[in-house]
Amino acid sequence: MTSALASLLDNDLYKFTMQYAVLQHYKDTCVTYQFTNREKDLHLNAEAAAWLQQQIQNLSQLCLTKEEKIFLSQLSFFDETYVDYLSGFRYKPDEHVKIQFDATTGDLELEVSGLWHETILYEVPLLALISESYFRYVDQDWNYEGQHQRAVEKAKRLLNAGCVFSEFGTRRRRDFKTHDIVMAALTQEYQAYQQAKTHSVGALSGTSNVYLAMKYNLTPIGTVAHEFFMAISALEGIEKANEKTLEKWYETYRGALGIALTDTFTTPVFLKDFGKDLATKYIGVRQDSGSPKDFIPLMVNHYKSLGIDPLTKVIVFSDALDVDRAIELLTLCQQYGIKASFGIGTSFTNDYYKLSHPTERSKPMNIVIKIKECNGKRVIKLSDDVLKHSADQATVEAFKRTLGLE
Incomplete structure (x- = not known):
């Protein structure tokens, strides 16, 4: 096999x-x-x-x-x-x-x-x-019928709303075939969008899956996960673990892959460690749990308290996103004056309805x-x-x- x-x-x-x-x-x-x-x-x-x-x-x-x-x-x-x-x-x-x-x-x-x-x-x-x-x-x-068109329609809505998004669905995909269908559809729609728009606003920034990034000539997207912070809390001490982790990451990548993950030990603890030096070095932060609507003003105010213009920074949202939620959060970020990007996973690669009841969703694993x-x-x-x-x-x-x- x-x-x-x-x-x-x-x-x-x-x-x-x-x-x-x-x-x-x-x-x-x-x-x-x-x-x-x-x-x-x-x-x-x-x-x-x-x-x-x-x-x-x-x-x-x-x-x-x-x-x-x-x-x-x-x-x-x-x-x-x-x-x-x-x-x-x-x-x-x-x-x-x-x-x-x-x-x-x-x-x-x-x-x-x-x-x-x-x-x-x-x-x-x-x-x-x-x-x-x-x-x-x-x-x-379930079967694969309609998967390509469903992904096309999602991409169309995201792009027309001005969302910059990437595909994050490897971990909980239905299978590789679904993943490949989705990536072909997203790439196809983005190419059509680019050809139709003189000045594109929305963008498919890439995919977290390295193999599919190579196959579809896209940028592989990804930085760091909770695991790195968690391990360093054991290796270097839990006090100031966020700060120590971000320093190690910067030492490795010198500003590349500069998105800081905020919620390994809760965002309030993170913000205590995320002073002006680190906030300047990192181009933005990733929100992966809790209320994104509360997170946006929290980060905007934190940047302002450090004398940093929030418009020079980005929030990457990656927690249980779908198209509607991404568009809503983009509008909020625009209102607060900070850039936004979206990593959408299960909603792309495990979005199915039951064959026996076509209006009932087929539940993904969590x-x-x-x-x-x-x-x-x-x-x-x-x-x-x-x-x-x-x-x-x-x-x-x-x-x-x-x-x-x-």
Whole structure:
């Protein structure tokens, strides 16, 4: 059986950018990741679990092609040493992945552990495969009809509204075929938009999926994830973890990939660390939990308090976005005087209706794989949304006390 993944690069850019930083700063660090299914009523069956386990084994077949190596070499933020490292990279699922499936309950337990730089690429492919296994063998009440046109219509609305957006849907896609259909449609509509407009305002800025960026001649989009902040809180101390992480990231990329993630330990804690020096160095911030409507004035006022013109900065929104929400947030950002960009994921790559009830949505999975331990220390994400906290209540409360949130 061949891999359901298209390539080693069938992954999100932020995993590669973090891997590059880890290789520079934390090469001997060991980590553990843990899978969580947030939708308790969506379970795998025995067929799905068997297919998934085979696909995990098939990860070891993936390797960088000559064409892919050339593509990566053209990305200015990676050096030749890293491209060579990735050329020799191989997944080792027997060594790194532990998986258990309970056929009675349908519950899946999955952990990934090992050296950070060797295990960091597993998260997104594993999530994509888990989602695909469910829609192959459990929920089969759907087909691909209408997917292309649905994506075209979404792109048309976003572009005509003036939205700058990118596709962020690898982790929770229905399958690779859906992802490819969507990217073909988005690219097609953007090209038509560019030809029709003398002065384009809206834009398809790219895709987080590196393989599809290469296939469709788009910019791969991505910077850093919560995992990097969480691990550094263990390695460098949780106090000022945001500041230390952003400094390490800037040391690696010198202003490239300069979007700061705000909500690993809640945005109020982040803002205490995000002083004028860092706020000047980073071109903007990413909002990924909590209320975006509250976040916009909060960031605008923070920039103003530092003597920075908010119009020189951008907020990247990436939390459960759809077309309507993106357009609404763009209008708000324009009113407050700050630029906006949108990373849209599940709404692009897992937007289906049931065949049996064409007006009823086919529910996507809500699944995550989060870093759990770093060099044996428990790490957590606090988030601006309590439902996204990544630990039990006692651990959360202990971290809050350390951060002065109690």
